Amino acid sequence: MAMADNTSDLAPISQSVGMPMLHKVIFVALLAVLTVLPFLVYPVFAMKVMCFALFAAAFNLLLGFGGLLSFGHAAYFGGASYVAAHAAKVWGFTPELAVLTGTAAAAVLGLLIGALAIRRQGIYFAMVTLAFAQMVYFFALQAEFTGGEDGIQSVPRGDLFGLISLQDNIALYFFVLAVTFGGILFLYRIVHSPFGQVLKAIRENEPRAVSLGYQVNRYKLLVFVLSATFAGLAGATKSQVFQLASLTDVHWSMSGEVVLMTLLGGMGTIFGPLVGAAVIVTMQNYLATLGAWVTIIQGVIFVLGVLLFREGIVGVLARWLKRPL
Amino acid sequence: MFELLGIPPQVLMGQLLLGLINGSFYAVLSLGLAVIFGLLNIINFSHGAQYMLGGFVAWMLLTYFGIGYWWALILAPLVVGATGLVLERLALSKLYHLDHLYGLLLTFGVALIIQGLFRNYYGISGQPYQIPEILSGGQNLGFMFLPNYRAWVVVASVIVCFGTWFMIEKTRLGAYLRAATENPVLVGAFGINVPRMIMLTYAFGVGLAGFAGVLAAPIYSVNPNMGADLIIVVFAVVVIGGMGSIMGAILTGYGLGVIEGLTRVFYPEGSAVVIFVIMAIVLMIKPEGLFGRGA
Numbered sequence: 001m002a003m004a005d006n007t008s009d010l011a012p013i014s015q016s017v018g019m020p021m022l023h024k025v026i027f028v029a030l031l032a033v034l035t036v037l038p039f040l041v042y043p044v045f046a047m048k049v050m051c052f053a054l055f056a057a058a059f060n061l062l063l064g065f066g067g068l069l070s071f072g073h074a075a076y077f078g079g080a081s082y083v084a085a086h087a088a089k090v091w092g093f094t095p096e097l098a099v100l101t102g103t104a105a106a107a108v109l110g111l112l113i114g115a116l117a118i119r120r121q122g123i124y125f126a127m128v129t130l131a132f133a134q135m136v137y138f139f140a141l142q143a144e145f146t147g148g149e150d151g152i153q154s155v156p157r158g159d160l161f162g163l164i165s166l167q168d169n170i171a172l173y174f175f176v177l178a179v180t181f182g183g184i185l186f187l188y189r190i191v192h193s194p195f196g197q198v199l200k201a202i203r204e205n206e207p208r209a210v211s212l213g214y215q216v217n218r219y220k221l222l223v224f225v226l227s228a229t230f231a232g233l234a235g236a237t238k239s240q241v242f243q244l245a246s247l248t249d250v251h252w253s254m255s256g257e258v259v260l261m262t263l264l265g266g267m268g269t270i271f272g273p274l275v276g277a278a279v280i281v282t283m284q285n286y287l288a289t290l291g292a293w294v295t296i297i298q299g300v301i302f303v304l305g306v307l308l309f310r311e312g313i314v315g316v317l318a319r320w321l322k323r324p325l
Numbered sequence: 326m327f328e329l330l331g332i333p334p335q336v337l338m339g340q341l342l343l344g345l346i347n348g349s350f351y352a353v354l355s356l357g358l359a360v361i362f363g364l365l366n367i368i369n370f371s372h373g374a375q376y377m378l379g380g381f382v383a384w385m386l387l388t389y390f391g392i393g394y395w396w397a398l399i400l401a402p403l404v405v406g407a408t409g410l411v412l413e414r415l416a417l418s419k420l421y422h423l424d425h426l427y428g429l430l431l432t433f434g435v436a437l438i439i440q441g442l443f444r445n446y447y448g449i450s451g452q453p454y455q456i457p458e459i460l461s462g463g464q465n466l467g468f469m470f471l472p473n474y475r476a477w478v479v480v481a482s483v484i485v486c487f488g489t490w491f492m493i494e495k496t497r498l499g500a501y502l503r504a505a506t507e508n509p510v511l512v513g514a515f516g517i518n519v520p521r522m523i524m525l526t527y528a529f530g531v532g533l534a535g536f537a538g539v540l541a542a543p544i545y546s547v548n549p550n551m552g553a554d555l556i557i558v559v560f561a562v563v564v565i566g567g568m569g570s571i572m573g574a575i576l577t578g579y580g581l582g583v584i585e586g587l588t589r590v591f592y593p594e595g596s597a598v599v600i601f602v603i604m605a606i607v608l609m610i611k612p613e614g615l616f617g618r619g620a
Contacts, residue, residue, distance in 0.1 A: 069429070071429075123362075124564060131560055141597075292444040292445040302433060
């Protein structure tokens with residue numbers, strides 16, 4: 001491909017000297033906090049936050065950096081969660097293999113849906129991804145292996161690599177920490193690679209990217225598949241934490257939630273989705289007893305976020321600090 | 326009577342009718358989406374919630390004020406349309422200079438609020454709504470039994486769809502509307518109040534959704550989630566038809582309803598997803614939609 005020559009022109013913009021100091025400091029501080037966190041709060045809650053942080057970061061790769069609004073990311077999150085739960089429970093896979101199997105399933109699903117969805121743009125793209133995700137939902141509702149309304153329950157936690165038991169919440173916590181933190185670092189790398197630069201170029205001005213000789217659709221498909229894959233990694237990990245895969249994970253409201261997390265935290269920022277996920281999951285946790293009010297509050301955040309707060313929490317911080325975050 | 330591929334004609338005709346009724350709702354709802362999209366360039370995600378609102382307003386009129394079906398058929402769309410006016414003025418109009426995706430996100434939030442509020446006060450179990458007396462009962466057509474109300478739904482939706490089509494394609498008001506779709510700045514320069522036209526168009530589009538909600542009230546019980554899943558199917562209908570053409574939206578709506586009904590006869594397991602499968606095929610063959618003009 002002739003693309004390699006072109007990308008080098010764009011590369012120097014952000015590729016100067018690897019990760020900026022500020023980002024390094026934030027990542028190290030984050031890791032330090034996350035290491036002591038399970039001893040301060042309920043570990044399962046912390047694991048839930050981390051899974052959703054990875055999910056939102058994966059979604060943000062597509063929306064914030066690729067400029068593509070998918071309204072069907074629950075399909076990959078939930079689809080991977082079903083496959084991982086099935087692999088662990090029925091096939092007796094060890095946790096890491098179950099998670100990998102679920103992730104691979106999400107990648108395949110992302111490839112199938114992405115190849116069709118990128119044929120449309122803008123709001124049509126959003127509608128197409130939503131419709132396909134609803135198809136996945138109906139499949140999960142009707143198929144044999146997904147257990148319909150019950151989902152796949154009491155998934156065994158198993159032994160990591162066949163050696164380390166994950167029955168203990170703390171052991172599982174560090175497995176989840178490794179997976180999600182690793183995933184987020186990997187996404188960071190993708191955003192700051194030459195590939196990520198081309199994505200930004202396409203997002204900013206697609207006709208120009210085409211005229212520069214980029215095969216825009218290949219980039220779009222690849223970023224779609226990557227985003228679906230990491231969303232799947234998050235979903236597969238979540239199924240191991242809660243020992244459950246259910247219809248909630250594939251429902252359209254889950255697709256909406258990840259959009260909300262990204263919007264609230266700040267789309268197109270590195271740390272925004274993590275903040276957004278932490279805020280939303282915490283809110284759901286504390287307001288769970290209020291029932292439908294959670295939905296209403298989420299709707300209000302959506303409306304206010306779009307009208308008044310489009311940069312998101314981290315977006316505003318970044319503007320104050322005059323640094324990309 | 327004849328039998329087709331071993332399917333008794335009662336079953337076939339029954340499902341065809343059911344498909345035609347679903348198609349009526351698809352047509353009215355996708356028509357509303359197309360009208361709104363034409364001028365505002367946004368996808369109205371709260372369309373399903375506004376359809377639900379129409380059903381609930383009809384139910385409230387009857388329960389709290391004793392106002393019957395026929396008045397509700399006029400009043401409920403007006404009420405829903407009025408809420409649309411407010412929404413457009415207070416929120417949507419602030420977003421026209423931004424990426425169209427923000428309109429989608431905003432209306433999604435509005436849908437969550439409306440559905441959440443109704444779920445809070447009325448729970449998820451449905452509220453029954455009586456079929457108006459004059460339309461109860463049905464006709465025995467020899468090969469099948471045709472409930473009067475269902476026939477009325479099809480007739481009413483056809484009247485509304487073609488009325489809307491006529492208004493947009495054949496009247497002066499419609500000509501302004503089509504002109505504003507093509508070039509709002511130029512139309513404004515001719516002295517037409519384009520922002521007001523946009524506001525009224527949005528109100529009209531959601532009023533159509535409210536009308537569909539009233540039509541649906543006696544068939545399906547009125548419940549807060551009645552529009553939530555339906556709207557996703559309507560999105561697929563809109564992708565298949567393409568939103569460039571009013572008549573296209575109407576025909577695609579009825580056509581897909583019938584196809585869905587036929588699928589329920591010949592392959593029941595596939596009926597929930599057949600529209601999505603058709604969408605996938607259309608995306609492969611003609612990505613801009615059957616009646617689309619590129620996008």
